[in-house]
Amino acid sequence: MISLGPCEVEVPGEAHSLALIRMVVTSLAEMAGMDENRIGEIELAVDEACSNVVDHAYSGMNPHPSFNLAIYVDDNDFIIEIIDRGKHFNFNAHVLPKFPDHWDEGNVRGVGLFLIRKTVDQVTYEKLPDNRNCLKLVKHVRK
Amino acid sequence: MTTCPLTVRAEDQDGFTLISVEGAVDTSNVEEFRSLIMPRCETPNSRIILDCGGISYMNSRSFALLYRFHHTCESNGGIFLVCCVPLKIEHIIKLLGLNAMLKVLPTLEDAIDTLGTTDKGGSDS
Known part of the structure; x- marks a missing residue:
């Protein structure tokens, strides 16, 4: 039985923060008893989400603001909220690419949201009252 | 950065190029990953083995690459x-x-055995 959190982290809005974030997420996922594949999936989902903040939400902002993560773990779920101060986007309008057509057309981008949706059990995105954006990922600890 | x-x-090596990668590939270095490997792939008739045994993490762009x-x-x-390929990365490949x-x-x-069963098309060296 495990109950953790919230574990709150504020990191610079730069690509070099990603390695630290992955380390925190995988450590907590191991403590929660997730198996190797599920740890790999939540690591990927969080890294892709945070990369989108750095590469897209903060695009054109100089310097990049920091962003926050809040992680909660209980017996059933591993929950991560990623809160940024960048541009909002229409998450629900995103059309999932078809493979291999997407890559045959020369695209190397656009795969991240597909992987986020594929690797977590629930994903929501909303604009907070203070104008920050919150992406919430929920992954069951076990299948 | x-x-x-x-x-x-x-x-x-003898009739092929072995490319070994160690570390994590994320948005901070994925362009480096591309630029170090793609020229080898663009060389005509290259026979390349990419050894992923040392990779700890790959992001979506690196899978696309x-x-x-x-x-x-x-x-x-x-x-x-x-x-x-490490198990967790093979899982995402699937x-x-x-x-x-x-x-x-x-x-x-x-991988070397597989190359041996194919016709040698040339060398990239």
Whole structure:
């Protein structure tokens, strides 16, 4: 039985923060008893989400603001909220690419949201009252 | 910009090039990953084995690049094989359906054997 959190982290809005974030997420996922594949999936989902903040939400902002993560773990779920101060986007309008057509057309981008949706059990995105954006990922600890 | 540590080592061996990658590939260094490997794939008739045994993490763009490396290499008359993929990365390769397009072998020996059963199209050295 495990109950953790919230574990709150504020990191610079730069690509070099990603390695630290992955380390925190995988450590907590191991403590929660997730198996190797599920740890790999939540690591990927969080890294892709945070990369989108750095590469897209903060695009054109100089310097990049920091962003926050809040992680909660209980017996059933591993929950991560990623809160940024960048541009909002229409998450629900995103059309999932078809493979291999997407890559045959020369695209190397656009795969991240597909992987986020594929690797977590629930994903929501909303604009907070203070104008920050919150992406919430929920992954069951076990299948 | 500080990047995540990544080592890409290419060795020309008997009839093929072995590219060994160590570290994590994320948005901080994915362009480095591309620029160090793609020129080898663009060389006509290249026979390349990508050893992924030392990779601790790959992001979505690096999976897309695996497909680009394979496609570019084969378009130029070459062969591109991937081997020693860690389980958690192989799991994502399957999730993306890349296993149906890439030639993924369990070990380096398997990859070399696979090259041996194909017609030698040339050298990239």
